[in-house]
Amino acid sequence: MDSDSLPPAPRPPSRGASTRQSRQRGLSQAAIIDAALDIIDREGLDALTMRTVAHALGTGPASLYAHVGSKEQLIELVVERVIGEVHFIGEPDPARWEEQLKETAHEMRRVFASHGDLARASFGRIPVGENAMRGAESMMAVLRAGGLSDRVTALAVDLLSLYVMGIAYEDGLARGTEPEQFVDFIAELRSYFESLPADRFPNFVSLAEQLTSGDENTRFEFGLEVLIRGLEAVSKNEA
Amino acid sequence: MDSDSLPPAPRPPSRGASTRQSRQRGLSQAAIIDAALDIIDREGLDALTMRTVAHALGTGPASLYAHVGSKEQLIELVVERVIGEVHFIGEPDPARWEEQLKETAHEMRRVFASHGDLARASFGRIPVGENAMRGAESMMAVLRAGGLSDRVTALAVDLLSLYVMGIAYEDGLARGTEPEQFVDFIAELRSYFESLPADRFPNFVSLAEQLTSGDENTRFEFGLEVLIRGLEAVSKNEA
């Protein structure tokens, strides 16, 4: 997974301070990231606290600040680490760019789905870590191999990431509530839609089933299909 | 803006408690929502605190709980109120469904852009308030007028909302930092991309300008175009 390190990336304004390194004297940045990710996996993002992380490592919260600039930066590091778990396309195939893009999207969703509601914290960040950069590089390679212009490629990588992380964000929220409770809520929602006054809400009434029946996978698949077909259309139009 | 009230909507699992009404004895739910929105507009979502809201109204935080179940619910009420500012399409025109969808998307973005980073709190919520429902109803009417199937309409209203709110979320983050700082960061980012090792990051290097030049409006417009062209394609395919 490792490779030659990159020059230092610019940091987005007003995020945490810079990182210091420790040379394995009990605590280390890696151990802190591990502990943080473990908490997110098992108890979700809200349970992630400088205090809970410290506790898991047998210290107090103040000790973490020798290895991590802030809680904000710790989350950034966790996200970057998790992006490292995503398998991006290594060899772009011009004939299969749509499939390869879908594969990548599925991979990203799968990985974030395996880490609680971490996607919530990841959303809206401009990721400049090594793993995130490699991922974007791979997506751009696939898009260009598919014949998309420079302009469309640059916009598309952004759009696709927004979509996938948005879905992952919502996935995480749904996972935050008990599955049974969630099913109940959807059922309640359906009968609520059906009970609406038909003169003012004709579409809610007649689409009540459609609106509450699709599972999250078909929603995801649909959006992906729309985006890729849309990219094809926009790209064709440009030429 | 008001109309006959709807039957009580189901509440998503594990959000705030139910609302009590006060009859204008100094404090009221409306006044609390006003104060909260005002704080968000001027200082952003992070400045919204039960304490800051209470302070703006000349009381202590405990007093708010007679009118609002929780902070979570207060935010929900603020979001619902803000959605009320969006002008949705009243008369769907079958010949102009794409334009009408774009108009609605622009309206939503415009309204949320005028309320700090509120979109961040709105994202991922299933909105069941009256205003939100009317908005979704209007979008579905436009989609169906455009000839989209029930299935595609139901999925599309969801997809479009996800996109617009995702963009609005990012808008809000960008607005959180000083404009000058943000420009500097983008410039830094560009030279960082350009300085990357070309053997491992050929696309970042050659697309450095494209990746850092588009302003937020062109990004938004591009995604909207892709989505709508994609919906056309998917819809044609279905028939």
Add this chain to the structure above:
DNA sequence: ACCTGAACACCGTTCAAGT
């Protein structure tokens, strides 16, 4: 019924002091 002060159980972060 509404409002309040005080308190509870938390936060992230700093800082002087230790090694």
Add this chain to the structure above:
DNA sequence: ACCTGAACACCGTTCAAGT
């Protein structure tokens, strides 16, 4: 250089007590 305890300046929410 790293680690720590204690403290600072906050949170959301509860609850007994007031009117």
